[in-house]
Amino acid sequence: MKKTLLLILLSISIFSYAQEKKFKLILDAGHGGKDPGAQKNGCTEKVIALDVVLRIGKILEAYPEFDIKYTRTTDVFIPLQDRAKIANDFxxxxxxxVHxxxxxxxxxxGAMTLVMGLSRTGMNFEIAKAENAVISLEEDYKEKYEGFDPNNPHTQIGLKIMQEETLMxxxxxxxxxxxxxxxxxxxxxxxxxxxxLWVLDATVMPGVLIELGFLSNLEESKYIKSEEGKSNFSQIIARSIIDYKNNLRGTNTVPNVLDIKEPIIETEVLLVSSDSSTVANSTTITPVSIGSGYKVQISFSTKKLELTPENFNGLSNISVAETNGGYKYYYGEGSMETCKKLLxxxxxxxxxxxxxVESK
Ligand SMILES: [Zn+2]
Structure with missing residues (x-):
């Protein structure tokens, strides 16, 4: 009886702890101080990034569930390494x-969102180079960013299989x-x-870098610097953060101040979308080490699904692995050549x- 009571009390305290645990968010306005970022058509990247970030923060500060930290709230220069450290310490x-x-x-x-990792296509790499260029503004960059050469398209820093979960x-x-x-x-x-991108690769939590649009495009630059543009950007990003938290935590924070259209995405099983346009241009992760056994990871879900073709868009030969907080689903198994076809x-x-992924 005593044991049961203890168990109940314990469950209640764990439950209330989970209920009260705040969602910790880092808002990072790109560039700053001596590093202005892109400057085109009368727009300065560091100014717009800070403006939008402060607006996102203002929206989310109304929700007690969020604990928000900014890498900068004024026009100051923050080395990339410090940005990552602020996020990791927090x-x-x-x-x-925001960039x-x-x-x-x-x-x-157009708008794009970057996640850590490697891309070898020329245009994407140009962006990576520009966003990483700030490293050379830091005096001791050679020691601090040892091994990370933003000018080397074959840099392997993003390929950390350990961070697979975070990447997903x-x-x-x-x-x-x-x-x-x-x-x-x-x-x-x-x-x-x-x-x-160094700043994403050095942070240990899920993270993205959002490119709002091109300052070099006259029409888009007008929208980006307009009151309407900055307000809209901050609203959809704040809303995305609320959606993400709700999905991850199973909470239902209602974003009632944000009256915007729903995005076209599938949320039931993460990473699975029947609408290819919402996940266009995503690239393939290739395992770093060479082995003989591989399989194709198709999705991650907090739900345990029966391994029938109906649950996997008609694919059979599905396997599952239980992992921290969810289930990874795989399609097939075999050599790299086989898996490329399966992929x-x-x-x-x-x-x-x-x-x-490598099969263990
Ligand atoms: Zn930038």
Missing amino acids: EADLFVS CNSSVSPKPY QSIDFASTVQGYFKNSLQRKDLGMHQQP AEAKLKGYKTAFI
Whole structure:
């Protein structure tokens, strides 16, 4: 009897602890101080990033569930390493960095969200180089960022299999942000990208870097610096953060102050979307070490699903592994060559963010 009572009391205290545990958020305004970021069409990236970040914070500070920390609230220079340290010391649940894009050509426009990792396509790499360029403004950058060469497209820093879980959560959040950009704001959706970005790779929590749009595109720059643009951006990002927290924690914080259209995304099983456009341009993760056994991870869910084809868009030969807080679902198993074919098949069936992992 005593034992039961103790157990009940314990459960209640664990329950109330979980109820009260705040969602810790880092809001990171890109650049600052001597590092202005992109400067085009009368817009300065560091100014817009800070403005939008402070607006996001103002919206979310109305919710007691959030504990918000800013990497900067004024026009100061913060080294990338310090930004990552602030986030890690705070033990944040999510890291959100706000930036603006720029191109040598005035043509490109649209919004994209970056997650940690490697991308080898030329255009994406140009962005990574620009966003990482600030490192060379720091005096002792050679020691501090040892091994990370933003000019080397083959840098392997993003490929940390250990951070796979974090990456999947980042992708989940990124797809929500892009869904809102596209459906609520009618911005051009440039999708999610994996990038070798130091600030994302050095943080241990899920994190994304949002490029609101191109300052180098005259039309888009006008929208970005407008009151309407900045207000809309901050609302959809705040809303994405609330959605992400609700999904992750199973809470139902109601974003009643935000009257915006729902994004086009699937939320039932994370990373699975029948609408390919919401996860366009996501890249494939290739395992770092060479082994003979691989399988294709197609999704992660907090729900345990029966391994029948009906639950997996018609795919059979599904296996599952229980992990921290959920279940990873895999399609097939075999050599790298086999898995490349299976991966293509899984993507065709709608698992756009599927990737190859080593089978243990
Ligand atoms: Zn930037």
